[in-house]
Amino acid sequence: MTVQDAPVLPALPDRARHLRWGYLSVRLLLVVLVLALAALLPAGRQSGGRLRYREGDIARERVVAPYDFRVEKDEAELRREQLQAAAAVPPVLVVDARVSAAMQQRLAVFQEKALEVALSADVKPADRVRAMRSLGVPLTEPSALALSAPGRARRVLRELGGWLNDLYAAGVVAEKRGGTVLGYRAISLREGDAETPRTVSLLYDRREALALVAQRARVAFPDDPRSRQLVAELAGPFLQPNVVADRAETEWRRVQAQGAVPALLGFVKKDELIVDANQKMTREALGRLRSLENLEAARREPLDRFYPPLTRVLLMLLFIAAFMTYLRMELPGVYGDNAMLAMFALLTAVVLGGARFLAGTLGLPVMAVPLAAAPLVTASVLEKRPAIVFTLLLAVVTASLGDLRAPFTAMAVMGGVTAVYSVVRLRHRWHFAVAMLVIALANSFAILTWHLGQQLRPEVLAQDLAWGGANAALSVALAFVLLPVVERLFGLTSDITLLELSDLNRPLLKRLQLEAPGTYHHSMVVGSLAERAAEAIGANSLLARVSAYYHDIGKLAKPEYYNENIPPHVRNPHEKLTPNMSTLVVRSHLGEGLELARREHLPRAVRAAIPEHHGTMVMAYFYAKALEADPGARREDFSYPGPRPRSKETAILMLADGVEGASRALSEPTPSRIRGLVTRQIEERVQQGQLDECGLTLQELARIREAFIPVLTATFHVRVKYPEVPRPNDARLRR
Numbered sequence: 001m002t003v004q005d006a007p008v009l010p011a012l013p014d015r016a017r018h019l020r021w022g023y024l025s026v027r028l029l030l031v032v033l034v035l036a037l038a039a040l041l042p043a044g045r046q047s048g049g050r051l052r053y054r055e056g057d058i059a060r061e062r063v064v065a066p067y068d069f070r071v072e073k074d075e076a077e078l079r080r081e082q083l084q085a086a087a088a089v090p091p092v093l094v095v096d097a098r099v100s101a102a103m104q105q106r107l108a109v110f111q112e113k114a115l116e117v118a119l120s121a122d123v124k125p126a127d128r129v130r131a132m133r134s135l136g137v138p139l140t141e142p143s144a145l146a147l148s149a150p151g152r153a154r155r156v157l158r159e160l161g162g163w164l165n166d167l168y169a170a171g172v173v174a175e176k177r178g179g180t181v182l183g184y185r186a187i188s189l190r191e192g193d194a195e196t197p198r199t200v201s202l203l204y205d206r207r208e209a210l211a212l213v214a215q216r217a218r219v220a221f222p223d224d225p226r227s228r229q230l231v232a233e234l235a236g237p238f239l240q241p242n243v244v245a246d247r248a249e250t251e252w253r254r255v256q257a258q259g260a261v262p263a264l265l266g267f268v269k270k271d272e273l274i275v276d277a278n279q280k281m282t283r284e285a286l287g288r289l290r291s292l293e294n295l296e297a298a299r300r301e302p303l304d305r306f307y308p309p310l311t312r313v314l315l316m317l318l319f320i321a322a323f324m325t326y327l328r329m330e331l332p333g334v335y336g337d338n339a340m341l342a343m344f345a346l347l348t349a350v351v352l353g354g355a356r357f358l359a360g361t362l363g364l365p366v367m368a369v370p371l372a373a374a375p376l377v378t379a380s381v382l383e384k385r386p387a388i389v390f391t392l393l394l395a396v397v398t399a400s401l402g403d404l405r406a407p408f409t410a411m412a413v414m415g416g417v418t419a420v421y422s423v424v425r426l427r428h429r430w431h432f433a434v435a436m437l438v439i440a441l442a443n444s445f446a447i448l449t450w451h452l453g454q455q456l457r458p459e460v461l462a463q464d465l466a467w468g469g470a471n472a473a474l475s476v477a478l479a480f481v482l483l484p485v486v487e488r489l490f491g492l493t494s495d496i497t498l499l500e501l502s503d504l505n506r507p508l509l510k511r512l513q514l515e516a517p518g519t520y521h522h523s524m525v526v527g528s529l530a531e532r533a534a535e536a537i538g539a540n541s542l543l544a545r546v547s548a549y550y551h552d553i554g555k556l557a558k559p560e561y562y563n564e565n566i567p568p569h570v571r572n573p574h575e576k577l578t579p580n581m582s583t584l585v586v587r588s589h590l591g592e593g594l595e596l597a598r599r600e601h602l603p604r605a606v607r608a609a610i611p612e613h614h615g616t617m618v619m620a621y622f623y624a625k626a627l628e629a630d631p632g633a634r635r636e637d638f639s640y641p642g643p644r645p646r647s648k649e650t651a652i653l654m655l656a657d658g659v660e661g662a663s664r665a666l667s668e669p670t671p672s673r674i675r676g677l678v679t680r681q682i683e684e685r686v687q688q689g690q691l692d693e694c695g696l697t698l699q700e701l702a703r704i705r706e707a708f709i710p711v712l713t714a715t716f717h718v719r720v721k722y723p724e725v726p727r728p729n730d731a732r733l734r735r
Contacts, residue, residue: 026338030345031320037349038316038401039309041356054363057281063274063289071265072291081261086254091182092246093173093198095191099242100168107164107238110137111157118150143233146226156230159220160213164238167209171198171243176205182245189243209239268292312401319397326389333646334386339490343381344390346489347374350482351394355402366408367447367467368474371398372419372439376479379420381492383540391416411446411468418442419475423495436476443468493603498542501606502549508600512553518564519555522660523548529656529711530649536707537700539648547609547653550602554593554610561585564664579626583619583638590614590640605649612650613657614640615690644693651694655682655704663712674712678705 073081117123117131125148132144139147147153171189173181181187181200189198204212213235214228221227268274268288275285323344327335334340355369374394378387395412398404422435447468451461483494503509513520527548534541559565561573561582574582593610616639623638645651658681666673682705685691691701 023338027341030338030341034320034345034348035313035316037352038312041312041352041401055281055283055286059275059277059279059281059285062277065268065270065272065274065288065292067270069268069291069295071268071288072294073263073265074287074290078261078263082258085257085261089250089254089257090184090187090197092188092190092195092249092253093171093181093243094246095171095189096242096244097191099240100165103164103168103238103240104161107157107161110135110238111153111161114147114153114157115150118148118153137234137237139230139233142226143230146230152224152227152230156221156227156234159216160231160234160238163213163216164235167204167212167239168242171203172209172239172241173203173205173243174241176200176203176208190246203243206239206241210235213239315397315400319393323390323393327386331386334382339492340382343378343486343490343492346486347377347390347482348394348397350374350478351398352401354478355398355404359402359404365464365467366402366404367411367443367464367471369398369402369404369408369412370471370475370478371395371412372415372472372475373478373482375416375419376423376435376475377482377486379423380479380483380494380496381486384420384424387420388417391420407447407450407464410450411443411471414442414446415439415468415472415475432476432480436472439475440469440472443471487603491604493543493605495540495542497603498546498606501546501602502542504549508553508596509549512556516552516555516559516562516565518566519552519559519562522564523550523552525711525715526551526653526656526660528715529660529708530652532711533652533656533704533707534649536703537648537652537696539652543605544649544652547606547613547649548656550593550597550606551609551613551653551657552589552593553596554589554591556596557589557592558585562589579622579629579633580637583622586619586622587640605647608647609650609653611641612643612645612647613653614642615644615654615685616640616642617685617688617690644690646693648694648696648700651691651696652704654685654690656708658685659708659712663715669712671709671713675705675709678708678712 072078113135114132117128117135120128123131125145128148129141129144132147133139133141147156175181177183179185179200181203185200187198187200187203189196210232214232217228217231221231265284265287268291274288274292275281324335351369351371351374355366355371358364358368359366371391371394375387375391378390392413395409395416398412399409418441419435419439422438423431444465447464448461451464483496486492487494487497504513509520512523527545530544530548531541533539534544555562555565563572566572574585577585590611594607597607597610618635618639623633623635626633626638645654659678662677662681663669663674666677682701686701696704
């Protein structure tokens with residue numbers, strides 16, 4: 001037994017075990033984040049259950065009043081009616097008698113003083129004009145001169161006083177716009193204790209009042225332009241608004257009008273039918289449902305608001321516990337990988353957030369929730385077993401946390417499982433279109449089956465079928481966006497990335513072809529062997545082939561030290577090296593390969609093939625040569641560092657690499673000799689324990705052996721020796 005084959009002994013009871021705190025803290029953080037997401041999901045239109053409908057929708061269940069309750073108006077509708085009631089209240093305007101009395105008193109004083117100046121015989125005309133202009137009313141010199149005439153002054157001031165009395169009696173407001181006061185064509189005019197409705201057309205603003213005075217002046221003084229000008233200049237100072245708005249009274253009346261709007265639409269008795277299944281949702285039914293929801297919300301205790309988040313957290317805990325138990329028992333490799341768990345957490349968050357946003361915030365049908373995006377991504381980077389279990393559990397928890405109706409679960413399960421198998425063999429772009437079509441058909445079948453059992457209306461069936469098809473398109477589009485993000489964040493590999501890496505025109509493979517042609521040819525043959533064997537046992541054949549392309553890229557550092565790159569006529573450089581030095585040189589291609597793979601950003605699954613394809617195998621040639629010189633040479637000094645293959649794909653690569661290299665030494669590669677060589681190579685690695693950690697069974701090893709033989713037979717088939725063509729000067733032609 002070698003050092004590598006020594007069993008792993010259990011820890012002693014008295015020896016302290018070191019916990020990986022960083023590893024455990026990441027897992028705990030993922031659980032906390034997912035639980036927080038479940039607790040903090042915002043309430044949407046679906047949260048109440050009954051309010052997911054809109055007017056015109058078809059009710060999917062029968063709703064009966066659980067107790068007596070009043071039907072309240074919709075808040076928006078009630079507010080609109082209240083605004084309409086307030087707008088119907090006209091503004092209240094008040095006649096201010098003090099304004100008209102003050103203006104008339106001022107006019108009387110002015111008239112007395114003006115007549116006194118006009119009747120003063122001992123005052124010169126020029127002094128009389130100056131005296132008129134100093135009475136407190138702005139007058140031009142011609143108007144002051146006109147007012148100096150006693151007869152004109154008496155006549156003008158008498159007529160102006162009457163006109164002003166008429167205007168104040170009708171009412172003068174500060175401003176009218178478009179024939180309205182404060183936006184109204186009718187107002188309530190209050191004068192003293194009396195209040196009467198008044199149309200705005202009967203009131204005057206300052207502009208209209210001055211125009212009326214000017215019109216009457218033209219009629220009263222048709223042949224006296226000086227009098228008309230004098231009236232126009234005197235009217236302005238003595239004309240002020242005497243009707244003002246009483247804003248406090250107006251607002252109080254409008255508040256009263258709003259309060260008078262009834263907030264109730266009616267009364268519903270216990271056990272009264274609110275809406276029946278398969279009936280169109282009317283405004284009246286929606287109002288009753290809304291009132292019932294509001295009443296139930298008002299009856300809840302303060303602690304009741306914590307029950308829905310707590311329920312969601314417990315449901316999410318059940319989801320996590322069930323899925324983690326499955327992974328721990330069936331897929332311990334995935335269970336122990338925090339990157340894988342982070343991917344599942346991210347996909348869960350995306351699906352739950354999308355469900356709440358689409359069905360809750362936007363109010364779309366539940367059939368629009370693209371749950372199939374999660375299994376599409378999972379199946380693209382993992383095998384189908386965890387993807388299927390994750391899909392089943394995610395469908396249940398999404399329907400529960402998102403308060404989605406029952407048909408969603410049936411559609412999500414059918415579409416999700418179909419999505420897993422639709423991308424198991426993803427090799428071309430059009431496979432995405434095929435996946436979308438298959439998912440749409442699965443969604444439609446699930447929806448159709450459910451609706452036939454419920455006997456819903458044809459228009460409801462048609463609507464859900466349309467959304468089921470849109471769901472497939474949205475799921476594929478979302479998966480196409482999420483896939484590169486998941487690969488980059490968590491170091492996972494999808495078939496799309498492997499397809500890109502399989503392009504033989506990539507710079508790294510072109511360099512391998514030019515600088516190490518023997519290694520390039522060896523990698524191509526190993527790729528064909530690995531792909532055929534992986535197909536035979538149901539492993540990822542694309543990963544096996546791509547891993548074979550890149551498994552020996554480390555030989556680019558020193559290609560001349562490897563047999564496949566040494567021409568027949570060139571001396572082998574290892575003849576000048578000691579076995580230990582040759583071992584170091586050959587072993588270095590693993591480290592060089594890993595470094596080159598990191599620089600080229602190769603995926604983790606492809607990088608793993610570089611050290612694992614040799615496992616801990618011994619370099620038999622150098623070890624035997626060392627034993628000749630030193631019988632005490634240690635076997636582990638001439639072995640590869642490992643690790644041993646930990647996946648079926650890298651194990652297949654190890655076997656393919658071994659049989660391809662050994663088959664080159666066959667002098668006559670007949671099918672029987674090839675079969676015997678392949679059998680010996682596989683048995684050798686089994687006996688050395690190189691395949692103990694990869695999960696291959698004996699039945700799968702037999703299939704791998706049978707898959708290798710036809711490929712090697714076709715590669716090394718014996719060619720018929722063609723006779724030499726005689727030359728023109730050959731003696732045989734002259735016979």
